[in-house]
Amino acid sequence: MLESEDMATEFTGTGDPARSMALLWRTPPGADSRPGPKTTLDVDRIVAAAVALADADGLSALSMRRVAAELGVAAMTLYTHVPGKGELLDLMLDAVLGELHPDERLLTAGPWRARLEALARANWDFFLRHPWALHVSTGRPPLGPGLMRKYELELRAVDGLGLPEVQMDLLVTLVNGFVRGTVGGVHEKAAAERVTGISEDQWWAATEPYVAQVFDAERFPTAARVGPVAGEELGAYDPRRSFEFGLARLLDGIGVLVDTGPAGLSAGGTPT
Amino acid sequence: MLESEDMATEFTGTGDPARSMALLWRTPPGADSRPGPKTTLDVDRIVAAAVALADADGLSALSMRRVAAELGVAAMTLYTHVPGKGELLDLMLDAVLGELHPDERLLTAGPWRARLEALARANWDFFLRHPWALHVSTGRPPLGPGLMRKYELELRAVDGLGLPEVQMDLLVTLVNGFVRGTVGGVHEKAAAERVTGISEDQWWAATEPYVAQVFDAERFPTAARVGPVAGEELGAYDPRRSFEFGLARLLDGIGVLVDTGPAGLSAGGTPT
DNA sequence: ACCATCTCCGTACGGCGTACGTTGTTGCCC
DNA sequence: GGGCAACAACGTACGCCGTACGGAGATGGT
Numbered sequence: 369m370l371e372s373e374d375m376a377t378e379f380t381g382t383g384d385p386a387r388s389m390a391l392l393w394r395t396p397p398g399a400d401s402r403p404g405p406k407t408t409l410d411v412d413r414i415v416a417a418a419v420a421l422a423d424a425d426g427l428s429a430l431s432m433r434r435v436a437a438e439l440g441v442a443a444m445t446l447y448t449h450v451p452g453k454g455e456l457l458d459l460m461l462d463a464v465l466g467e468l469h470p471d472e473r474l475l476t477a478g479p480w481r482a483r484l485e486a487l488a489r490a491n492w493d494f495f496l497r498h499p500w501a502l503h504v505s506t507g508r509p510p511l512g513p514g515l516m517r518k519y520e521l522e523l524r525a526v527d528g529l530g531l532p533e534v535q536m537d538l539l540v541t542l543v544n545g546f547v548r549g550t551v552g553g554v555h556e557k558a559a560a561e562r563v564t565g566i567s568e569d570q571w572w573a574a575t576e577p578y579v580a581q582v583f584d585a586e587r588f589p590t591a592a593r594v595g596p597v598a599g600e601e602l603g604a605y606d607p608r609r610s611f612e613f614g615l616a617r618l619l620d621g622i623g624v625l626v627d628t629g630p631a632g633l634s635a636g637g638t639p640t
Numbered sequence: 641m642l643e644s645e646d647m648a649t650e651f652t653g654t655g656d657p658a659r660s661m662a663l664l665w666r667t668p669p670g671a672d673s674r675p676g677p678k679t680t681l682d683v684d685r686i687v688a689a690a691v692a693l694a695d696a697d698g699l700s701a702l703s704m705r706r707v708a709a710e711l712g713v714a715a716m717t718l719y720t721h722v723p724g725k726g727e728l729l730d731l732m733l734d735a736v737l738g739e740l741h742p743d744e745r746l747l748t749a750g751p752w753r754a755r756l757e758a759l760a761r762a763n764w765d766f767f768l769r770h771p772w773a774l775h776v777s778t779g780r781p782p783l784g785p786g787l788m789r790k791y792e793l794e795l796r797a798v799d800g801l802g803l804p805e806v807q808m809d810l811l812v813t814l815v816n817g818f819v820r821g822t823v824g825g826v827h828e829k830a831a832a833e834r835v836t837g838i839s840e841d842q843w844w845a846a847t848e849p850y851v852a853q854v855f856d857a858e859r860f861p862t863a864a865r866v867g868p869v870a871g872e873e874l875g876a877y878d879p880r881r882s883f884e885f886g887l888a889r890l891l892d893g894i895g896v897l898v899d900t901g902p903a904g905l906s907a908g909g910t911p912t
Numbered sequence: 913a914c915c916a917t918c919t920c921c922g923t924a925c926g927g928c929g930t931a932c933g934t935t936g937t938t939g940c941c942c
Numbered sequence: 943g944g945g946c947a948a949c950a951a952c953g954t955a956c957g958c959c960g961t962a963c964g965g966a967g968a969t970g971g972t
Contacts, residue, residue, distance in 0.1 A: 549816075
């Protein structure tokens with residue numbers, strides 16, 4: 369095989385949340401002037417270099433050594449400013465999250481459907497711009513200024529609809545989850561193409577004969593009927609189209625909730 | 641920091657689709673009896689060992705050396721049977737996909753809403769059982785028997801609704817994408833806990849004071865109002881609840897499409 | 913009996929994250 | 943101004959990773 373690009377899902381948290389929070393909020397640790405040589409580096413420069421690298425070459429190209437090299441510095445020097453790669457990823461993520469929703473009014477003014485659509489499209493574009501962000505764990509989110517701002521603005525997109533607070537949170541999570549799921553397709557296609565050097569068309573052209581050889585139309589009648597049509601109309605699998613189609617369905621469904629009111633909640637009650 | 645578990649998103653395809661397809665469909669390459677020693681290993685045993693390892697310890701623990709060790713064999717021996725790690729992942733994925741939807745009738749009989757719900761729940765459970773599957777690229781899917789069967793059965797779940805073929809495909813993709821996006825939360829929480837050894841509660845207890853210190857309720861009024869409520873009711877963020885809530889919204893939205901008929905399509909038209 | 917062919921595997925290369933200890937600079941205090 | 947504690951920068955090394963390569967020994971067909 370050619371390569372195996374690993375879009376690492378890495379983790380936040382050093383076990384020392386204090387250090388992480390101090391870094392995220394750029395709270396300098398101590399006094400104004402202290403002994404020791406002047407630093408040639410700072411957290412912002414490291415984060416900026418790392419983001420640029422990940423944007424350009426993907427998360428698999430993001431190594432401490434490469435970031436250091438980009439900054440003209442030895443690898444271990446980074447560890448003076450950042451506890452490890454995990455924390456660096458958190459800092460990167462919070463940094464780029466901060467650039468989301470530059471025009472706040474798109475989320476806070478107008479009818480709810482337009483606001484939620486703006487939310488979804490902004491996140492879609494965001495993940496296209498920073499595909500690596502998809503693969504940074506959200507299990508322990510970096511509670512920095514970027515994420516806080518995003519959460520606030522996105523909550524405003526579902527505010528004033530008469531929904532209980534819990535449902536506001538659930539709605540934001542739902543739309544974000546949908547975007548995450550859908551945008552993955554674009555990213556993985558692009559990454560596959562970059563890594564293998566083989567275009568989507570080339571790959572399919574090479575693979576299709578073997579599919580034809582092995583595919584049993586009697587066992588898979590529905591696939592035999594739908595597959596070709598979908599393949600031709602969507603170009604095998606068109607994530608952009610999936611996004612538009614899915615978003616419309618999703619907003620329709622949310623509309624049912626908003627119109628009926630929270631009392632008409634048809635599910636989402638107690639788990640198990 | 642402690643560790644950085646990397647749920648590698650790795651890629652299919654050696655550039656030799658023939659070899660991949662032959663492996664996926666277990667098409668033996670040549671004659672019945674050929675020179676050379678008997679093999680102690682076969683593809684099925686390798687795949688089974690690899691799946692067991694990934695299920696138990698996560699994708700980051702899945703190294704060729706570990707799989708080989710599990711089989712009592714030298715690392716390089718695996719390469720006699722499998723071209724590389726990428727192909728092994730494809731084989732693993734197709735293998736576990738084959739166990740989806742054991743009861744076909746859940747997808748093929750009954751009202752459409754129940755069928756789609758069964759589809760979603762089956763995939764939800766599947767990703768809980770094999771969390772690593774989330775992180776194997778779908779950009780170039782392994783076109784093996786497992787995936788084919790899944791595609792066929794899931795298409796049947798949206799068959800007979802009077803929808804055009806393209807929309808059947810889009811609907812299956814939509815529900816699957818939703819599940820993928822939502823289940824990620826569970827997985828990443830569990831993985832974070834396993835890797836760091838710190839429980840969700842411990843982490844939040846350690847982090848919360850620093851949040852309180854830095855959070856500005858005037859800048860983030862909506863978050864200040866919603867966050868605590870959602871936090872208390874959902875336990876910070878409860879993916880199970882998000883799934884139930886989101887699924888209900890999604891099915892409502894699909895219901896609008898199904899009831900209105902494809903003519904009433906409110907979006908999903910031409911891209912750009 | 914030969915030999916082409918195949919399985920298995922030991923070694924090695926270049927990557928990774930990062931622990932550890934050294935070097936040399938700096939500001940504070942006496 | 944001299945000394946020293948604190949600090950940034952960094953060289954080396956360890957244990958991982960995927961896998962290229964070539965050798966050794968077993969096998970079946972001729």
